[in-house]
Amino acid sequence: MGMTTVHQSMVGYLADPAGEHQGLAIVLFTAFVSVTLAITAWAGRRRSSSVEFFAGGRLFTPMQNGFALAGDYMSAASFLGISGLIALFGYDGLLYSVGFFVAWLVVLMLVAELVRNCGRYTLADVLSARMRQRPVRIAAGTASVTVSILYLVAQMVGAGSLVGLLLGGEGTAARTWTVIGVGALMVFYVSFGGMRATTWIQIVKTVLLTGGAITLTVMVLIRFHGNLDNLLSSAVSGSGQGNAFLAPGLKYGGGWTSRLDFISLGLALVLGTAGLPHILSRFYTVPTARSARRSVVWAIALIGLFYLMTIVLGFGAAAVVGSDTVRTSNAAGNTAVPLLAEILGGGAGTTGGTVLFAVVGAVAFATILAVVAGITLASSASVAHDLYASWRRKPAEPSAKAERRRVGRQMTRETAYDDAPRGEFTHHGSLGFGDSTYGIPRHEEPATVESSAAEGHMEEDEVKVARFAAVGIGAVAIALSLFAQDQNIAFLVGLAFAVAASANLPALLYSLFWHRFTTRGAVWSIYGGLVPAMLLVVLSPVVSGRPDALFPGVDFHLFPLENPGLVSIPLGFLAGWLGTVLSPEGADEGMFAETEVRSLTGAGAA
Helix, strand or coil, X not given: CCHHHHHHHHHHHHHCCCCCHHHHHHHHHHXXXXXXXXXXXXXXXXXXXXXXXXXXXXXXXXXXXXXXXXXXXXXXXXXXXXXXXXXHHHHHHHHHHHHHHHHHHHHXXXXXXXXXXXXXXXXXXXXXXXXXXXXXXXXXXXHHHHHHHHHHHHHHHHHHHHHHHHCCCCCHHHHHHHHHHHHHHHHHHHHHHHHHHHHHHHXXXXXXXXXXHHHHHXXXXXXXXXXXXXXXXXXXXXXXXHHHHHCCCCCXXXXXXXXXXXXXHHXXXXXXXXXXXXXXXXXXXXXXXXXXXXXXXXXXXXXXXXXXXXHHXXXXXXXXXXXXXXXXXXXCCCCHHHHHHHHHCCCCCCHHHHHHHHHHHHHHHHHHHHHHHHHHHHHHHHHHHHHHHHHHCCCCCCCHHHHHHHHHHHHHHXXXXXXXXXXXXXXXXXXXXXXXXXXXXXXXXXCCHHHHHHHHHHHHHHHHHHHHHHHHHHHHHHHHXXXXXXXXXXXXXXXXXXXXXXXXXXXXXXXXXXXXXXHHHHHHHHXXXXXXXXXXXXXXXXXXXXXXXXXXXXXXXXXXXXXXHHHHHHHHHHHHHHHHHCCCCCCCHHHHHHHHHXXXXXXXXX
């Protein structure tokens, strides 16, 4: 099929989208939603405790958690956004595939095992392990919710672009109702199924997405007889950009600001994954740190294979569909893969095209639902376990000097933490948010009936708050996503990565590896990355000053870059260092030593 024929076919389809594919798409969507609702109902019977709701009972195997990690990560940005960017901008679109994949080396080498050993449910568990509880938890919880909402907005945009197209409506009303429907489903999954339901939905989604991507990739390669040269040559012809399509600079080569944006985006993608709350929370669903590391290895294998396929699909869309046709369908390129699937199946109006188009759309819809469920659960856990618990419990925290004396006495009694039986340590304190020991290993004190009952009541309250928080977070994400429907999904995810790398990663690395790090340093690091990142996004051309901005009719942009990572990430590290050196309270070396033992050996881990 020639490019002219393809273009005419797709233009005709876009003019009359309510074709034969609509009924099949509805059937497939309904089937997948029915399966996910059944999984949620099954998992909902076992959500009695906080560890079950937030961590799935810590009973998943490394392979299961690896598939779930991949499902959490391979989002609509990966399947729709990256392929669309490659179809529109060629070489420059590859940055997203490379950046998203390389980021997992940071996760594997620096954070996976240590986070599993030091925390229970959220990032704040790790950051507050040797700090004063309330300020650190409030700061970390605020940052986690902010990052999660930004990520949710990207997924909602993908839902609006995809499902509106598949179900025969690209208008505002179709997108709005699609976004509301996805939001309602994600709230239901989290509120009634918790981590167990979310994990199994992500596992099913990973199998479907990987299978769909393999099928399309094989079909693209067969179409070009396995010859990558022919594929790239056809992509160059279909792009309308000539050889510039395969050279750097089509998107990020317009001047010094574009080049700096390229660097900024690369930093955000590589460093942001290790600060994403919904990724970090997955390490708590396995029983040991070794299982967490093995989970990451499984995830890397699946994610690496998938991103290789997105490259083929992106160039395939440019070659088979044509960049102009993709842009006509969706200015940001988010519909490139569904359009490619229809052409590979035989074209608009054919049985093969209808079936493949609907199947790919259903897989992408499954991708969106699974990812938004994981993000919503992580953010609602931060609201309940960090923000609500900080407000509910206001313990009198000991002075640093008194605490050092306590630690000194303790260390004379406990000389070898790693040799002590696992049962002799407690994970309460900061990690369980209950006493003044801040989660540091100690000999267990006999629990009273009253204290056990109070702890159990607090856990029940946290689960209830998390369910209500899911509703509020979903409503905010829905409202914001309605303003961003014309933005590329991968680009929006890049903003979330930049905020995560600016606010969460500096505090996490300092907390794990710098013995002088203090409470003030942690709080300054989080806010010192979060506030500049959000402010620079608001003042960037993404929000105002351009026809494709969120508010095209006004211009208040002052920051020239689209992604703030190049500025905000160093500011986060600088603020953490500055807050520590200016802190009136010194770091407790003894508490750092105990936390280090826990992070490296798992002694006393939850």
